Amino acid sequence: MHEDLVRSARRRCWAIAAVGLAVLTATIALVVLPVAWILGALSTPFGTGLGYGWGLLEWAAVVSLALGGITALMVFVWSLLHAESEALRFVGAWPGPGAGPNPPPSLPGDTIARVERLLEPLGLAAGVRTPGVAAVVDDAPNCLTVGRKPDASWLVVTTGLVEMLPKRELEAVLAYELGRVAELEVSFDTVVYALTARTFEVWAAAFDDVHHLTPLLIPLGLLSLPFFFGSVALRSAALRNRARLADGLAVRYCRDPGALARALHRILEGPDDVRRGDPANAHLWLEYPHSRASRWFMRTHRILPRRIRRLERLAGPGDLSRDAWPS
Numbered sequence: 001m002h003e004d005l006v007r008s009a010r011r012r013c014w015a016i017a018a019v020g021l022a023v024l025t026a027t028i029a030l031v032v033l034p035v036a037w038i039l040g041a042l043s044t045p046f047g048t049g050l051g052y053g054w055g056l057l058e059w060a061a062v063v064s065l066a067l068g069g070i071t072a073l074m075v076f077v078w079s080l081l082h083a084e085s086e087a088l089r090f091v092g093a094w095p096g097p098g099a100g101p102n103p104p105p106s107l108p109g110d111t112i113a114r115v116e117r118l119l120e121p122l123g124l125a126a127g128v129r130t131p132g133v134a135a136v137v138d139d140a141p142n143c144l145t146v147g148r149k150p151d152a153s154w155l156v157v158t159t160g161l162v163e164m165l166p167k168r169e170l171e172a173v174l175a176y177e178l179g180r181v182a183e184l185e186v187s188f189d190t191v192v193y194a195l196t197a198r199t200f201e202v203w204a205a206a207f208d209d210v211h212h213l214t215p216l217l218i219p220l221g222l223l224s225l226p227f228f229f230g231s232v233a234l235r236s237a238a239l240r241n242r243a244r245l246a247d248g249l250a251v252r253y254c255r256d257p258g259a260l261a262r263a264l265h266r267i268l269e270g271p272d273d274v275r276r277g278d279p280a281n282a283h284l285w286l287e288y289p290h291s292r293a294s295r296w297f298m299r300t301h302r303i304l305p306r307r308i309r310r311l312e313r314l315a316g317p318g319d320l321s322r323d324a325w326p327s
């Protein structure tokens with residue numbers, strides 16, 4: 001069964017990458033098409049023979065698609081190869097690529113050690129290599145997992161998550177995230193991150209915060225409109241996939257859906273949102289850092305409550321009442 005899930009996840013990764021590349025290629029081609037047409041028209045008096053009719057349009061379309069495909073592939077490959085370092089650097093995780101040798105002064109000294117002690121036996125039991133562990137100083141209880149493949153994955157926990165959750169519930173959350181790494185669900189999310197992060201960043205910069213670069217970014221945001229909607233669709237697919245597999249992964253790796261349900265309750269009821277959660281990395285977090293747009297278009301505020309209800313049904317009232325809600 002595990003091998004079937006991995007093969008299915010690998011196929012989804014290839015499929016989502018192909019769809020994303022196709023949409024990105026089409027978007028870049030639409031931007032390049034007018035420029036290619038103008039250059040072709042200007043070259044006609046010099047004997048290129050392109051003319052000014054359909055032949056010129058066909059030539060401009062072929063050139064635009066070729067440039068779009070090459071550019072899209074280069075952008076995607078670069079983004080995918082740097083996905084882990086970019087995600088960890090943006091959220092300010094330590095340790096990690098680009099982080100200094102010394103931890104932040106406000107990071108409790110035992111945060112990472114506590115997580116690693118819980119992850120090690122879980123990895124042995126599941127027969128998988130545990131991801132690298134990093135921490136973010138943030139009161140919001142949350143965690144982020146990113147990685148192209150299990151051997152390159154990172155699990156980033158907030159100090160709020162480690163401090164708020166009792167040991168059994170923290171172990172359940174870590175087991176769930178470890179399961180997502182082993183079943184390549186994190187790889188799927190990372191491919192989506194590589195395809196969509198830059199687009200969401202441009203739109204957030206152009207339309208969320210007003211600053212001196214806004215007039216320059218608005219035209220770029222409008223030109224990338226087709227890929228923006230494509231990125232929303234890819235992000236929605238990643239979130240739907242996670243919600244669909246949540247129960248099965250909880251049973252396979254956590255073996256205590258009641259503890260995971262209680263942990264998700266605490267995370268949902270926490271008053272704080274992660275400070276470094278933004279539209280580019282939002283789908284990598286356990287609890288999606290909601291924005292007004294994500295609530296409208298992707299209904300992200302309903303994902304965690306729906307998962308909690310499924311886990312509660314799976315656990316049954318006995319498991320939910322056992323050692324329930326320790327202080």
